[in-house]
Amino acid sequence: MTAYTDKSFTALAGASYINIAYREWGDAGNPNVAVCCHGLSRNRKDFDDLAADLAKDWRVFSVDMPGRGDSDWLDDKSQYGYPLYETVCASMIARMGADKVTWIGTSMGGILGMRLAGKRGSPIERLVLNDIGPFIPASGRRDNQANFGTDPRYPSEAKAIAYIKETRSAFGPFSDKDWDKFGRDSLRQLPDGQWTLHYDPGLASNAPITDTDMWDLWPAITQPTLTLWGVESKLLEAATVDRMAKTGPMTEVFAVPGVGHCPGLTRDDQIAAIRDFIAK
Amino acid sequence: MQPTSRNFPVARSFKSLGPEGFHKVAYTEWGAEDAGRTALMVHGLTRNGRDFDDLAKAMASKGWRVAAVDVVGRGDSEWLVAKKGYDFATYVADMIQLIARLGADKVDWIGTSMGGVMGQMAAAAPGAPINKLVLNDIGPFLDKAGLARIKGYVGQDPSFASYEEAEAAVNAVTGAFGPMDAAQRKRFCAASLRERSDGTVTLNYDPKIAWQFHENEPEDVDMRPLWNLITTPTLVMRGAVSDLLSSETAAYMQANGPKAELYDVPDVGHAPALMSDAEINRIISFLEA
Numbered sequence: 001m002t003a004y005t006d007k008s009f010t011a012l013a014g015a016s017y018i019n020i021a022y023r024e025w026g027d028a029g030n031p032n033v034a035v036c037c038h039g040l041s042r043n044r045k046d047f048d049d050l051a052a053d054l055a056k057d058w059r060v061f062s063v064d065m066p067g068r069g070d071s072d073w074l075d076d077k078s079q080y081g082y083p084l085y086e087t088v089c090a091s092m093i094a095r096m097g098a099d100k101v102t103w104i105g106t107s108m109g110g111i112l113g114m115r116l117a118g119k120r121g122s123p124i125e126r127l128v129l130n131d132i133g134p135f136i137p138a139s140g141r142r143d144n145q146a147n148f149g150t151d152p153r154y155p156s157e158a159k160a161i162a163y164i165k166e167t168r169s170a171f172g173p174f175s176d177k178d179w180d181k182f183g184r185d186s187l188r189q190l191p192d193g194q195w196t197l198h199y200d201p202g203l204a205s206n207a208p209i210t211d212t213d214m215w216d217l218w219p220a221i222t223q224p225t226l227t228l229w230g231v232e233s234k235l236l237e238a239a240t241v242d243r244m245a246k247t248g249p250m251t252e253v254f255a256v257p258g259v260g261h262c263p264g265l266t267r268d269d270q271i272a273a274i275r276d277f278i279a280k
Numbered sequence: 281m282q283p284t285s286r287n288f289p290v291a292r293s294f295k296s297l298g299p300e301g302f303h304k305v306a307y308t309e310w311g312a313e314d315a316g317r318t319a320l321m322v323h324g325l326t327r328n329g330r331d332f333d334d335l336a337k338a339m340a341s342k343g344w345r346v347a348a349v350d351v352v353g354r355g356d357s358e359w360l361v362a363k364k365g366y367d368f369a370t371y372v373a374d375m376i377q378l379i380a381r382l383g384a385d386k387v388d389w390i391g392t393s394m395g396g397v398m399g400q401m402a403a404a405a406p407g408a409p410i411n412k413l414v415l416n417d418i419g420p421f422l423d424k425a426g427l428a429r430i431k432g433y434v435g436q437d438p439s440f441a442s443y444e445e446a447e448a449a450v451n452a453v454t455g456a457f458g459p460m461d462a463a464q465r466k467r468f469c470a471a472s473l474r475e476r477s478d479g480t481v482t483l484n485y486d487p488k489i490a491w492q493f494h495e496n497e498p499e500d501v502d503m504r505p506l507w508n509l510i511t512t513p514t515l516v517m518r519g520a521v522s523d524l525l526s527s528e529t530a531a532y533m534q535a536n537g538p539k540a541e542l543y544d545v546p547d548v549g550h551a552p553a554l555m556s557d558a559e560i561n562r563i564i565s566f567l568e569a
Contacts, residue, residue, distance in 0.1 A: 009379075009380045009385075009409075010376065010379065010380070010385070010407065010408075010409040011376065011380065012372070012373055012376040015405055016405045016406065016407065017376075017405055017406065017407035017408055017409070018407070019407070086297060087297060087373065090295075090296065090297030090302070090377060091376065091377050091380040092380070093295070094294050094295070094296065094377045094378070094380045094381040095380040095381060095383065097381065097383070099294075099295075116297075119297070119301035119302055120300055120301030120302060120303075121295055121301050121302035121303060121304070121358075122295075122301065122302055123295040123302060
């Protein structure tokens, strides 16, 4: 695997500071930069295969949102949310040192991409959305959050990986090796030797789950956009994909058959679709 | 191998997320990108990053990478559409994004007046990316007399027919800045002004930045509870005849919070220009200690 470096910076979270972890690949002098942002319960490591491939021609950053991976957890859980994540992402983009960046976002990371791309003066010049769009049905959100924030404990890493594989089976398609990595990347070991998930269980909120309608964001996006669509996805419906292709930035679509939420970005065809799109 | 240290200014900018989406924040960079230490210099209310040319050049030659920012609405930074965005929340958020931009874990923060208010705010929370703090003629208590004087000139959006006329107007309201020799005074004025497309000359900032002065009567500003949260080593440069930072407040700053070191700049009001060897050497020796 191409070498990467794990780094961090300080971001403002309300009236306090948090440490934000990120992973960096590629030549520091390369002006072509891309940033990858993960889904709700995921972290920066989900992009390792994609970034290693892109790093031949790109400088790639992948960032842990607050409460995930190696970024700080918040004392005040009510501050977890898009306004804070936008600030963190803007600091990440500033950190990258480029004037224009390509945004690659899975699920929640794609929502952040849509929100940031549509803002006045956005430094985002190109957008890749992985199985996410401006409309998410409540049923899909409920499904996606079924085990979110349950703070489980496992006696062994193998048992924990088996749990991940069972509850995240809509990701992929993954080889056994991919599943092992995906599982390991989801976990951390506690001082008592048990295994648990990498993220702050305090991320889960009790807010009622409703349809999420962000169509007001869509026409504000003028950047070239590619959407990877897990054809079996419960979060990104066919009708939404259709409207995304016909309105606003009129996204290109790369459909991944047999996969739900969401494409795992480890297969050659998915990686090639992104590589070809961002090279344009 | 080529020397990497640059003691000339490089104009840079980045996009910062604020109340109206992203806005351009300009900064003047000095020194080597791989320097061991990074300094952030933040100017006063109506000023901009070029005020720090002499200090920045001296620090670059001593091994710092320096970013002298133009706060939003000033110098080469973008103007906001709505005046309400010009507040300390926007300014401090911009600075923390700029520190991320600089690739540094921590910076030495040198703030004149408004830039020192921002520095106190930024330094007060745990985990601040600030190594040391230099406050230039500003503290946690602002006398309303000084604020009333500033209210008298800020944000009037004047139009001058000639550069000489504009220069005279700048000199009239910034007489307390110093000490400066004739050449420094000339550069200070040049940084204060910009030419409009119709050939008239005006000030180098968005007049809307003054909205809080225009909408409120001057009152003493007391930030002493904030001061007592700061643990960052701090040096205070005080204009000995300042109308914004009293000797009582300076004494308070020495006795409380970070227990600041104090350096009085004789015969100067608000604010010391940080252009003399004595001021520059004092700041560098504090930062190097």
